[in-house]
Amino acid sequence: MSDPGITVESNYISVLPTGEVSENTAIVNDDWFDNVSYKGAFKNVNWTTGWSYLSKIGYLR
Numbered sequence: 001m002s003d004p005g006i007t008v009e010s011n012y013i014s015v016l017p018t019g020e021v022s023e024n025t026a027i028v029n030d031d032w033f034d035n036v037s038y039k040g041a042f043k044n045v046n047w048t049t050g051w052s053y054l055s056k057i058g059y060l061r
Contacts, residue, residue: 002019002020003019004017004018004019004020004021004039004040005017005018005019006018007061011059012058012059012060012061013054013059013060013061014060014061015041015042015046015048015060016042016043016044016045016046017040017042017043021038021039021040021043022037022038022039022043024039025037025038025039046060048060
């Protein structure tokens with residue numbers, strides 16, 4: 001296990017990883033999952049920007 005590099009400060013969270021998240025991935029044979037080339041919900045795009053509550057109150061970076 002390694003640190004993905006997600007930053008949590010007292011007034012914000014940076015959910016985009018700065019650590020290595022593309023190694024040791026596995027294909028899952030289940031249509032419920034999207035197979036991607038990285039681990040976690042984010043790679044280099046914060047898809048919660050603009051619509052999530054944390055984004056609306058300025059807590060995400």
